[in-house]
Amino acid sequence: MCFPVGCAARPRGDCGRYPTEPVLVLRDIRKAFGSTVAVDGLSLEVRAGEVFGLLGPNGAGKSTTIAIATGLLVPDTGSVDLLGLGSPTDARVRMHLGLAPQEITLYGELTARENLMFLADLYGLASAKARVDELLALVELDTRAADRTAGFSGGMKRRLNLAAALVHDPQLVLLDEPTAGVDPQSRNRILELVRTLAARGKTILYTTHYMEEAAKICDRVGIVDHGRMLDVGSVAELIARHGGDSAVTVERDGAEERVVTADPVAEVARQFASGGVTGVRIDRPDLESVFLALTGRSLRE
Amino acid sequence: MRAILAIAKKDLRLMFRDKGDVFFTFALPALMAVLFGFVFGGGGGGSKIKLALVNESDAPIAARIADDLASDPSFKVDRMETRDAAVAAVRSGKAAAAVMLPASMQQGVDSMLSGGGMSIDVVVDPSRRAEAGLVQGKLNELAFRQFPRIMADQAQMKRMFDGMRRSIESSKELTPGQKLAGGALATAGEAFSRTIAQGSGAAEGSGADKAAAPGFSPVRVAFEELPKREGGPRSSFDVSIPIGIVWGIAGCVGAFAASLVVERTRGTLARLRLAPITRAHLLAGKGLACFFTAMVVQALLILLAVIGFGSSIMQPGMLAVACVFAAFAFTGLAMLIAGLCKTEAEANGAGRGAILVLALIGGGTIPLFFMPPVLETLSYTSPFRWAVMAIEGPFWRDLPFSEQLVPLLVLFSLGLGGFLLGARLGALREAR
Numbered sequence: 001m002c003f004p005v006g007c008a009a010r011p012r013g014d015c016g017r018y019p020t021e022p023v024l025v026l027r028d029i030r031k032a033f034g035s036t037v038a039v040d041g042l043s044l045e046v047r048a049g050e051v052f053g054l055l056g057p058n059g060a061g062k063s064t065t066i067a068i069a070t071g072l073l074v075p076d077t078g079s080v081d082l083l084g085l086g087s088p089t090d091a092r093v094r095m096h097l098g099l100a101p102q103e104i105t106l107y108g109e110l111t112a113r114e115n116l117m118f119l120a121d122l123y124g125l126a127s128a129k130a131r132v133d134e135l136l137a138l139v140e141l142d143t144r145a146a147d148r149t150a151g152f153s154g155g156m157k158r159r160l161n162l163a164a165a166l167v168h169d170p171q172l173v174l175l176d177e178p179t180a181g182v183d184p185q186s187r188n189r190i191l192e193l194v195r196t197l198a199a200r201g202k203t204i205l206y207t208t209h210y211m212e213e214a215a216k217i218c219d220r221v222g223i224v225d226h227g228r229m230l231d232v233g234s235v236a237e238l239i240a241r242h243g244g245d246s247a248v249t250v251e252r253d254g255a256e257e258r259v260v261t262a263d264p265v266a267e268v269a270r271q272f273a274s275g276g277v278t279g280v281r282i283d284r285p286d287l288e289s290v291f292l293a294l295t296g297r298s299l300r301e
Numbered sequence: 302m303r304a305i306l307a308i309a310k311k312d313l314r315l316m317f318r319d320k321g322d323v324f325f326t327f328a329l330p331a332l333m334a335v336l337f338g339f340v341f342g343g344g345g346g347g348s349k350i351k352l353a354l355v356n357e358s359d360a361p362i363a364a365r366i367a368d369d370l371a372s373d374p375s376f377k378v379d380r381m382e383t384r385d386a387a388v389a390a391v392r393s394g395k396a397a398a399a400v401m402l403p404a405s406m407q408q409g410v411d412s413m414l415s416g417g418g419m420s421i422d423v424v425v426d427p428s429r430r431a432e433a434g435l436v437q438g439k440l441n442e443l444a445f446r447q448f449p450r451i452m453a454d455q456a457q458m459k460r461m462f463d464g465m466r467r468s469i470e471s472s473k474e475l476t477p478g479q480k481l482a483g484g485a486l487a488t489a490g491e492a493f494s495r496t497i498a499q500g501s502g503a504a505e506g507s508g509a510d511k512a513a514a515p516g517f518s519p520v521r522v523a524f525e526e527l528p529k530r531e532g533g534p535r536s537s538f539d540v541s542i543p544i545g546i547v548w549g550i551a552g553c554v555g556a557f558a559a560s561l562v563v564e565r566t567r568g569t570l571a572r573l574r575l576a577p578i579t580r581a582h583l584l585a586g587k588g589l590a591c592f593f594t595a596m597v598v599q600a601l602l603i604l605l606a607v608i609g610f611g612s613s614i615m616q617p618g619m620l621a622v623a624c625v626f627a628a629f630a631f632t633g634l635a636m637l638i639a640g641l642c643k644t645e646a647e648a649n650g651a652g653r654g655a656i657l658v659l660a661l662i663g664g665g666t667i668p669l670f671f672m673p674p675v676l677e678t679l680s681y682t683s684p685f686r687w688a689v690m691a692i693e694g695p696f697w698r699d700l701p702f703s704e705q706l707v708p709l710l711v712l713f714s715l716g717l718g719g720f721l722l723g724a725r726l727g728a729l730r731e732a733r
Contacts (some may be wrong), residue, residue, distance in 0.1 A: 070575060091578065095576070099571070103568035105567065105568065105571060109315050110314065114314070118307055121304070121310075122307050123302060123576055
C-alpha cells in the first residue's frame with residue numbers, strides 16, 4: 001500500500017496509485033458510558049486524500065468517534081482499522097495519525113516553538129528544528145515563535161493546536177471542531193489551512209456542527225446524530241437525496257408568492273413570462289435541510 | 302529514552318516557569334530551614350532574652366548580681382535609670398522582663414538571719430510566660446550564687462550576726478533560756494563564718510570577690526557536657542535542614558502531582574498518549590522530572606547547611622543514598638496523589654493539603670526528637686518522617702549502616718507502591 005507523505009498539490013481524491021483506498025475504517029462501533037450510549041453502531045470509511053466531514057449537533061457523538069478513531073478510547077463493540085495496519089490502539093499504527101482535539105492542548109507556559117519542539121522530540125524527529133520552522137510558517141506564527149502561548153488569541157491557539165497535530169507529518173489528520181470559539185477571520189484562516197493540507201495530500205477527518213464549513217471544505221460528509229451515522233455522501237449527493245426541492249419566492253405588486261419546485265430556473269422563467277415580477281429569490285436546499293429531513297429537527301437546536 | 306527526557310525537560314521547564322511552584326519548592330524550604338535554625342538556637346545571640354535592669358542599690362551585692370546578669374549568656378541586659386523606663390520597655394516589647402534591684406537590698410541582706418532577706422523586683426510581660434519562667438529561675442540561681450560570697454565576707458557576716466543578736470534580745474516572745482541559746486548560736490555561727498573566710502584566704506572586711514571563687518559551697522556539682530558529635534546535632538541547622546528538606550520535597554510532590562492531573566484535565570495527556578510512547582515512558586518522564594527536582598532541592602539545602610552554616614556531613618556517601626531513596630519515595634507519592642485526584646482543584650486543594658498534613662506530622666515543624674510521645678508515634682505514618690530519619694542518620698547522627706537500613710527500605714517500598722498504585726489509578730481514570 002502506498003501513502004506518500006506530503007505529495008504536494010495533487011488532485012483531490014487522488015493520492016498515488018490507490019486513490020480510493022480507505023485510510024480509516026470504522027465498523028459498527030458502539031461505545032457507552034454507563035447508561036449513556038455515545039456511539040451506536042456507527043460505521044464510516046475515510047478515503048485517501050479526501051476531506052471527510054462529520055457533521056452533527058453538539059452531543060451527537062462526534063468527539064467520541066474521534067477518540068475511538070485515534071485509539072484513545074476502546075469501543076465496546078466494533079473495529080477500527082488505520083491504513084490497513086490494524087487498530088490505532090497500537091502505538092506503531094497510531095503514529096500515522098495526528099489529532100487536533102477540540103480543547104487547546106498546548107502548554108501555556110511554553111512558547112509556540114517549545115510546544116512543537118517537545119512534540120517533535122516525543123516523535124523522535126531527526127530534523128526537528130526545520131520541521132518546526134516549516135509548521136510555524138504554515139500556520140503563520142513564525143513571528144510569534146518565541147512567545148508563550150498563554151498570551152495568544154483564541155485563533156492563534158487554534159492554529160498552533162493544528163500545527164501540533166502535524167509535527168510528525170501524519171497521513172491522516174483528525175480535526176475535532178477546529179474552529180470552535182474563534183472569530184470569523186480566524187475561522188477563515190483555519191479553513192484555508194485545511195484546504196492547504198488537503199492540497200498537499202493529507203487525508204482529513206473533520207468534525208463540525210457548522211454546515212457552512214462542511215459544505216465549503218468537505219469532499220464527503222457524514223451526518224451524525226445520537227451516535228448513529230444517518231447518511232454519507234458528497235454535499236450535492238446528500239442534498240439530492242434528502243434536501244427536497246428548491247423554493248422560488250416571487251414578489252409581485254408588493255405581495256410575495258412562494259413556489260416549491262424541482263426546477264427553480266424553469267419556474268423563474270415561467271414567472272417572468274407571466275409579467276409584473278418585481279423581485280425573485282431562490283432558496284436551494286442545503287445541509288440544514290438534509291439534517292432536518294433526516295432527524296426532524298434543526299442542526300442548530 | 303529520548304521521549305522520557307523530552308517529557309522530563311518539558312515538565313521541569315513548566316515547573317521553573319511557575320513562580321508559585323518555585324517558591325514552594327525552593328525558596329520556602331530554605332527560609333524554613335534558616336528560620337528554624339535560628340529558633341532552635343543558632344544565629345549569633347538571636348535567642349538571648351532581653352532584660353531591662355535597674356540597680357537602685359549601692360550595695361556591693363547588688364552590683365555583683367547586676368554584673369552576673371549582664372554576663373549571663375542567656376540574657377541581653379539593657380541597664381536603665383528608673384523603674385518607669387524599665388517597665389515601659391517591657392510594655393513596648395523591647396524587654397521580656399524588668400529586673401529591679403531595690404535600694405533596700407543591703408538592709409535585706411543584713412537582716413537575713415533575723416527575719417529579713419534579699420529581695421529583687423521583677424515585672425514580666427504576661428504574654429511571654431516561658432521567658433518569664435526562665436528569668437525567675439536564673440534570678441534564683443544568681444541569688445543563691447551570692448551566698449558563698451556573703452558567707453566569706455567577714456564584715457557582712459558580722460553585720461548579719463549582730464542583727465540576729467539584736468533581734469533575739471529585743472524579742473518579747475522568747476524566754477530568757479531561749480535568748481541565751483540563740484545568743485550562743487549567733488556567736489558560734491559568727492566563729493564558723495570566720496573559719497570559712499580564713500580558709501578561703503580572704504582578709505576580714507576585704508570584700509567578697511576574692512573569697513567568692515573557692516569559698517564555701519553547700520553542694521558542689523560536677524557539670525560536664527557530652528561530646529557533641531555523639532550526643533546530638535552540632536548546630537541547630539543540622540536539625541533545621543532536614544525540616545527544610547521536608548518542605549522542599551512537599552512542594553515538589555505537590556507541584557508534580559498537580560502537573561499530571563492538569564495534563565489529564567486539560568487534554569494535553571491525550572496528545573502525549575497519541576505519540577508513539579508507552580504509558581511507562583510517560584510516567585517515567587514525569588517521574589524523572591519530579592525525582593530530579595527533589596534531588597536538586599535536597600542538594601541545595603545540604604549545600605546551604607555546609608556552606609552557609611558550617612555543618613559537616615558525617616557520611617557523605619550514605620547521605621547521597623538517602624537523598625536518592627527519599628526522592629524516589631516522594632516521586633511515588635506524587636504519582637499516587639495524581640492517580641487519586643480527579644480534578645485540578647482536588648490536586649491543588651486536597652492533594653497539597655494531604656501533603657501538608659503528612660509533612661507537619663512527619664517532622665516538618667517539630668524535630669522528631671522534640672515530639673511528644675503521641676505525635677512521635679503518629680509520625681511513623683508519614684513518609685516525611687522516614688525521609689528525615691534517612692537523612693539525619695548519615696547527616697549528623699552518624700548512625701551505623703544497619704540502623705539506616707530500615708528507613709531506606711521503607712522509603713523504597715513507599716516509592717514503589719505509590720508509583721504502581723498511582724499508575725494503575727491513573728490508567729483507570731483515563732479509560733473512563
